[in-house]
Each structure stands twice: as C-alpha cells, then as structure tokens.
Amino acid sequence: MNIQWYPGHMTKTRRMIAEQIKHVDAVCEIVDARIPVSSRNPDVDELTAGKPRLVVLNRVDQADPDATKRWAAWFRAKGYAVMESDAKSGAGTKQFAAAVKTLLADKLRAYAEKGQNRVVRVMILGVPNVGKSTFINRIAGRKTAKTEDRPGVTRAKQWVPIDRGLELLDTPGILWPKFEDQSVGLNLAYTGAVKDEILxxxxxxxxxxxxxxxxxxxxxxxxxxxxxxxxxxxxxxxxxxxxxxxxxxxxxxxxxxxxxxxxxxxxxxxxWTSTELASWDASHWKCRRRRNSLQRQNEGSAPMNCPSCGKEMERGSLYTELGRGLFFLPPGGKVGFWDTKRSVEQHGGIVLDGPHHIRGSDRATVHGYVCRACKKILLEY
Ligand SMILES: Nc1nc2c(ncn2[C@@H]2O[C@H](COP(=O)(O)OP(=O)(O)OP(=O)(O)O)[C@@H](O)[C@H]2O)c(=O)[nH]1
Ligand SMILES: [Mg+2]
CATH class of the missing domain: 1.10.1580.10 (Conserved Hypothetical Protein Ylqf; Chain: A; domain 2)
Structure with a gap:
C-alpha cells in the first residue's frame, strides 16, 4: 500500500523551520514511542544542523515499556539527550526544564559569566499528531496551543513563553515527500500521523x-x-x-x-475503534487508532547488539529451504520465487550458508537479528 501525504502546508512549514532555526538555541524532536524510527523525519538533521537536540519519546503510556527503555538507550548511544513522556497525563514532562539546562549547560554558563540573562528558545518539531502542542501545554501549565486528535491541527508557528527564561516554538507537524519504505507509511497511518481522508x-x-x-x-x-x-x-x-x-x-x-x-x-x-480490539492490551496491543492506538512497538523490536562483537545487529527475516542454506533479508527486502545468492545480496540481504538458489514454495521464514560483521544470528521466538 503506497501511502504518501505531503500537502502544501508542510512545504511551507519546512521553509518556516529553516527560517526560524537561527533564532533558537536548541531543537526538541518529539517522536512517537510506539514507532520511534518511523516517526523520525529524515529531513530534520539537515534542517536543524548543528543545533543541540533533545529527543522526546512521547506517548509512552501507549508503548511497550521495555522497548521504550531500550529505544531511549539507543538514542542516548547516538549522542542525543533523551526523555520519555506521556504528554496527555503530564507524566515525565517535568524533566524538560532540567534536560534543556543540561543540554545547554556550556552556553548558559557562558551567559552567566558575562552577567547576561538571556531567554532560551527551543523549537519543538515532530510528525503530525505526535503530541507537540499537548507537550507544550503541559510544560507551560496552561492550554495555550490548540490540540486535537487528528493530524494537521497546528497550522502556523506559535511562540509560547514558559517563564522569564524559556520560550518554546510550536510548529505544524511535517512529513517528508516520499516514504522510503512502505512499512514507514503504514506505521505512520496506524498511529494517526496521516490524514484519514487520503487513506x-x-x-x-x-x-x-x-x-x-x-x-x-x-x-x-x-x-x-x-x-x-x-x-x-x-x-x-x-x-x-x-x-x-x-x-x-x-x-x-x-x-x-x-x-x-x-x-x-x-x-x-x-x-480501529472496536472495543474488543481495544481490550487486547493484555497482549501489549491496543488497536484503537486514535484514542488507544498501537500499544506495542510496531517498528519490529528495539535495537539489539551483537553478543560477540557488540555491533548493532540488523533485524529482518531469516529463511531456509528444507534446512538447506540460510539467507537473511532486511525488512521490505523482496526476492522472487527463485532466489539466487546474487538476488539476495542485491536486496541488501546476506547469504549465510547454502546452495546457489532457493525455491520460494518450500521456504520457512523466521524473524531475527543478524550481525553483518561476524554473521552471528539471534532468532525471535
Ligand atoms: N495517550 C496519549 N495521547 C497523547 C499524548 N500526547 C498527545 N496525545 C493526544 O494526541 C492528540 C494529538 O495531540 P496534539 O498535541 O494536537 O499533536 P500535535 O503533534 O501538536 O499535532 P499537529 O499539530 O497536528 O501536528 C491529542 O488528542 C492529545 O491528547 C500522549 O503522550 N499519550
Ligand atoms: Mg499541534
């Protein structure tokens, strides 16, 4: 299913972000804790180049707590300041001021040494409906930004003064012109970041x-x-x-x-709305698209490091034919009925063992992780 939603107001927002970035001290990128990779806009790095970044894993009340912990560690290992929040109830949002102070410690010290009392400005970014405005309202302690349970509610930038030392910039949610992988579009659609009418x-x-x-x-x-x-x-x-x-x-x-x-x-x-499905949270899953939505990571699993060499492993499918040969394919990697070693590699896969080709009909497939460096495999079961 090919999902794409990049209306004109998102192009306008991109321009506004590029314009405003010079006025801010830091960027706070809000991601959906249920889909922390799919909800990261690949253009944000380029748009915010050089600004200190805080990543907020929001909607933790709807995500798998163990996976959230591992994702937080994963973002930290990549050098980002990270916090977890449930903006709806406010849980975790109180850490924001301290997190910004730590992030900008050197700058704030320099201001203090010069006797300057500058206002810190932080731009809040994220995909539509992730909870940016709700998060800002929580930090401000009042309902100043408009929020609603549908994507595309915030339509223009809005500066929100928090106190004498901090101002936040609310921005309309943006996606990007082309989802590189159809599972990214699906994840965004499941979690309500894409307008219903186009789906x-x-x-x-x-x-x-x-x-x-x-x-x-x-x-x-x-x-x-x-x-x-x-x-x-x-x-x-x-x-x-x-x-x-x-x-x-x-x-x-x-x-x-x-x-x-x-x-x-x-x-x-x-x-998306049935009560039977909503009660599936016993199995870490809620299916209500808007109000409860995906409780569990729909991203596959959180990152896994290789037990042998410590490098990050790749998650995907491992398949075999009657126990002969073993091939690995990353998510979205597709090969035909007759897979050859070459076709597997052309699709970013790895030939781990076995014959030159493998037939589709006899395949057994399992999900797991593979370490590209040392070919170690971990299976999910
Ligand atoms: N369960 C849960 N709901 C949340 C959370 N954060 C926000 N919401 C809900 O998600 C919906 C969208 O929130 P908004 O703050 O309007 O989202 P936004 O990112 O500003 O959306 P746009 O302005 O459309 O880009 C609202 O109904 C919020 O109540 C959260 O942490 N947990
Ligand atoms: Mg908003």
Missing amino acids: DMETLGCHLMAYLGTNYPEALRTGYKLPSLPERQDGEEDVAWGYRLLEAAGKKRGFLISGGEVDTERMAKSC
Missing part, C-alpha cells in the same frame, strides 16, 4: 489484520471469537490474507451486505 481504510485494515495475524494470532482469534484463523497460504501477500481475515471477522460480527457478502469496508473501519 484507503479497507486496504489499511487488511495490512493491520495481516500484522495482527502474524504477531498476535491468539488475540485476533479471541478478540473476534473465531474458532480458528484462516491460514496464510504459501506466498500469500499481506493484503490478500488480511482481506480474508477481515472477511472472517466481519462475518462473525454480522457485517453483511446484500447477497450475504461480508462488508469488509465496514469491518476495516471498525477495527
């Missing part, structure tokens, strides 16, 4: 069902009271299998149209 909710529902069927089959089965889930056929695409899952769930819920066919569109729309 084909039925296809999005198919992808979500396929994701749940792969990762949470038991929750899907009990959530819709299905005796069993339709099995995925060999090589069946997400959309095709997801559609059959939608049909099964829709039939059980009695969403039928004339001729006894299942109203899959209605079913798809309901899977």
Whole structure:
C-alpha cells in the first residue's frame, strides 16, 4: 500500500523551520514511542544542523515499556539527550526544564559569566499528531496551543513563553515527500500521523489484520471469537490474507451486505475503534487508532547488539529451504520465487550458508537479528 501525504502546508512549514532555526538555541524532536524510527523525519538533521537536540519519546503510556527503555538507550548511544513522556497525563514532562539546562549547560554558563540573562528558545518539531502542542501545554501549565486528535491541527508557528527564561516554538507537524519504505507509511497511518481522508481504510485494515495475524494470532482469534484463523497460504501477500481475515471477522460480527457478502469496508473501519480490539492490551496491543492506538512497538523490536562483537545487529527475516542454506533479508527486502545468492545480496540481504538458489514454495521464514560483521544470528521466538 503506497501511502504518501505531503500537502502544501508542510512545504511551507519546512521553509518556516529553516527560517526560524537561527533564532533558537536548541531543537526538541518529539517522536512517537510506539514507532520511534518511523516517526523520525529524515529531513530534520539537515534542517536543524548543528543545533543541540533533545529527543522526546512521547506517548509512552501507549508503548511497550521495555522497548521504550531500550529505544531511549539507543538514542542516548547516538549522542542525543533523551526523555520519555506521556504528554496527555503530564507524566515525565517535568524533566524538560532540567534536560534543556543540561543540554545547554556550556552556553548558559557562558551567559552567566558575562552577567547576561538571556531567554532560551527551543523549537519543538515532530510528525503530525505526535503530541507537540499537548507537550507544550503541559510544560507551560496552561492550554495555550490548540490540540486535537487528528493530524494537521497546528497550522502556523506559535511562540509560547514558559517563564522569564524559556520560550518554546510550536510548529505544524511535517512529513517528508516520499516514504522510503512502505512499512514507514503504514506505521505512520496506524498511529494517526496521516490524514484519514487520503487513506484507503479497507486496504489499511487488511495490512493491520495481516500484522495482527502474524504477531498476535491468539488475540485476533479471541478478540473476534473465531474458532480458528484462516491460514496464510504459501506466498500469500499481506493484503490478500488480511482481506480474508477481515472477511472472517466481519462475518462473525454480522457485517453483511446484500447477497450475504461480508462488508469488509465496514469491518476495516471498525477495527480501529472496536472495543474488543481495544481490550487486547493484555497482549501489549491496543488497536484503537486514535484514542488507544498501537500499544506495542510496531517498528519490529528495539535495537539489539551483537553478543560477540557488540555491533548493532540488523533485524529482518531469516529463511531456509528444507534446512538447506540460510539467507537473511532486511525488512521490505523482496526476492522472487527463485532466489539466487546474487538476488539476495542485491536486496541488501546476506547469504549465510547454502546452495546457489532457493525455491520460494518450500521456504520457512523466521524473524531475527543478524550481525553483518561476524554473521552471528539471534532468532525471535
Ligand atoms: N495517550 C496519549 N495521547 C497523547 C499524548 N500526547 C498527545 N496525545 C493526544 O494526541 C492528540 C494529538 O495531540 P496534539 O498535541 O494536537 O499533536 P500535535 O503533534 O501538536 O499535532 P499537529 O499539530 O497536528 O501536528 C491529542 O488528542 C492529545 O491528547 C500522549 O503522550 N499519550
Ligand atoms: Mg499541534
């Protein structure tokens, strides 16, 4: 499913950011703790070059706490100041002032030595609907920026004075012209960063069902009271299998149209708001798109370091054919029915062992991590 949303106001916002960056002392990049990689705008590095950066993992109330801890460590290891917050309840937001002071310690010391009492200005950036304005309101202790549960609410820059020493700049959420990987677009759509009107909710529902069927089959089965889930056929695409899952769930819920066919569109729309799905949080998953949304990381897992050499491992699929040979493919890496060593490598994969080619129909695939340097493998189970 090809998702793209880059309306004119985002181009305008980009220009505004480039213009305002010279007036700020630091940048606070708010990411969604459920999808901390997909919700990072790749253009932000270029737009904010050189400014000290604080990364805020927001919506931690909706994310897997263990994964959030590991993501925080991952960002810290990359040299960013990091804090975790639930802007809705305010949990964690009180650390903001201290985090900014630590981030700008040298600058603030220099001002103090010169007897200057300068106002610190911080620009708040992030994808749409991640919680920028809510976060600012929490820091300010009053409702000064407009917030709503849909993307594209803030339409212009707004300076918010916090106290005599600190001002925050609220900005409209921005995406980027092309998502490099379709899973990035899906993650952003699942979590409400993309405007509903441009989404084909039925296809999005198919992808979500396929994701749940792969990762949470038991929750899907009990959530819709299905005796069993339709099995995925060999090589069946997400959309095709997801559609059959939608049909099964829709039939059980009695969403039928004339001729006894299942109203899959209605079913798809309901899977974002249904109470059965919302109660799946027992399995670290909430499916309500806006109010509860994805409880668990939909990014795959948090980073993993190689137990042998300590380098960061890559997550992806490992597959084999009848136990002969072993290949690794990164997410989104696709190869055909006949994979050759060359086609695997052309798609960023790694040939770990085995024959020159492998046939699609007999493949067994598992998810796991691989270390490109020493070829160590860790499997997820
Ligand atoms: N559960 C939860 N909801 C949050 C959190 N932060 C914000 N929200 C909710 O998310 C919705 C969007 O928040 P906003 O602050 O308007 O988001 P924004 O990033 O300013 O969005 P744009 O201005 O559209 O780019 C609101 O309904 C908030 O209540 C959080 O940490 N946890
Ligand atoms: Mg806003």
